[in-house]
Amino acid sequence: MFNVQAIRADFPILTQTVKGKNLVYFDNAATSQKPKQVIEAIANYYETINANIHRGVHYLSQISTDRYEAARETIRKHVNAQHAFEIIFTSGTTHGINLVASGFEPLLNENDEILIGALEHHSNIVPWQFLAERTGAKLRVIPMLENGTLDLSSLSEILTEKTKVVAVNHISNALGTINPIREIIAAAHAVGAAVLIDGAQAAPHLQPDVQALDCDFYTVSGHKICAPTGSGFLYGKESWLNKMRPYQGGGEMIKEVTFEKTTYADLPHKFEAGTPNIEGGIGLGVALDYLNNIGFDKIAAQEQSLLEYATAKISAIDGARIYGPDTSHKTSVVSFNIEGVHPYDLGALLDKMGIAVRTGHHCAQPIMNFFDIPGTVRASMMFYNTFEEIDALVNGIEKAKQMLL
Structure with missing residues (x-):
């Protein structure tokens, strides 16, 4: 019961x-409420741990790092990613999509195409428009039907060897429509395209298995799954994350810096510049534990x-x-x-x-x-x-x- x-x-x-x-x-669908377990975890962080991660040898820094990385492992298990370094902490789904779109800029040219669905949130439209403008690639759209579902009857014609990226939401925020993403992913992979799934609206209601889906990217907002605002994650296949350039430059994402050249850190830190939302990441892990316990x-x-x-x-x-x-x-x-x-x-x-x-x-x-x-x-x-x-x-x-x- x-x-x-x-x-x-x-x-x-x-x-x-x-x-x-x-x-x-x-x-x-705009934002979920937070259980006291998450609220208490945030308060506990600031009352007993508050220290930066990955950079200190002192006790509090080590504890903070351990809690943050434990949350990353919680997320890995939750979505069944193969490696913890395939989980990138973000501020939410919008951040995750922009990260991927930016990373694909050197990988596209004016003869390429980007395919999105007609049911997308603006966050899964505008970043791809930016990318198309910067690269000359063409943005194409899977049309929708009167019943609020995607019209996949022409998918075989829309998807071509020119299609390099397909970005669709798992569930529509406006209508609640559950998209047949397994079918879309398989069709996209058949022409060699990478697939990003906007999981912002799906994550509160179901548990995605990224290996079973075989998606290349899956991005989630923490605030929609009972976690703090300003938290979230991007799952990306190791092979694609290694191909992509960093989204932001700064501390933490580097291996070595000189005035002549900078080399980048290994995954996941390559995409996590600057001091992160530490308590948000920890709270995200607690929220997932809470939901899984239910x-x-x-x-x-x-x-x-x-x-x-x-x-x-x-x-x-x-x-x-x-x-x-x-x-x-x-x-x-x-x-x-x-x-x-x-x-x-x-x-x-x-x-x-x-x-x-x-x-x-x-x-x-x-x-x-x-x-x-x-x-x-x-x-x-x-x-x-x-x-x-x-x-x-x-x-x-x-x-x-x-x-x-």
Whole structure:
């Protein structure tokens, strides 16, 4: 049995009131809440350890280094990477994608192509546009269908020997669509292209196996998986990481520096310039331990139940339209509009009832352009949400309708 009340006790923020109402937090796709275990780990770091890593012979520096590198090993095990040095600490998914895009600049020319999906977050669009502008390579897009899924019928035509990089998200942040990334990875590898998977929205809901997927890169934001903001990681295959140039220069990423020439450190430090977010990395490891202790199979089952319940309840509201595929092809996101109601107005009224949802284009403006809408209301759920909170959301929508229509 999934004891949601016991889980909720680990999240102090969920007990507070907002504008006199019990907080109902349905903005998890933007950022997840943090359990007290992660909060306590951050406080413990600053109270008992605080020292820079990899650079000191003194006790605190060694302890700090050990904790940080232990977190790297936790991440390696979690995603089943072959080597710990294939795990690069980042500030989040955006950092990871920019790191890879920058590293590919010397590897592309004007005859090459970069392929992305139509369901991408801006963070998996703009860095590749930058790369195309700098190299002359062409950016191509896998189109989407009316049901909010990628149209893979033309993938064999879009993927050619000119395709050098394919970058798609595992799960859409705007619609919750789960993409068939195994199929995309296999097709990309068949033409010799490298594949980056944006795992920001997938990581909170499932446990990726990077070796089974055979992806070349997989990047995750810590703040979406109950870890601190400003933390995250990039998995990269050793062969590709060795080919790529460093993203930033500075301390830690060097082997030897003279005024004439600099040689780079071995992996992973080649891509980790400067003093890192040490407590963020440690907190990320604690967060993954927390989620694994619950069990991703239990998390998935709970969130699927929430998704099906929320979908049925919101679908029954007069004038409601839900965007994206059915519940068997998506994660716990319901992105919807109410006919005649602007999503911002609905979100603002829900806020007055203590209900937090996201409104707008969700940093996925091409999706909204496809549907010819200004945005949606997005209710995104995590394992600590309840059916009673969904009822509160539905009641709030009905009240808002009475005020706005």
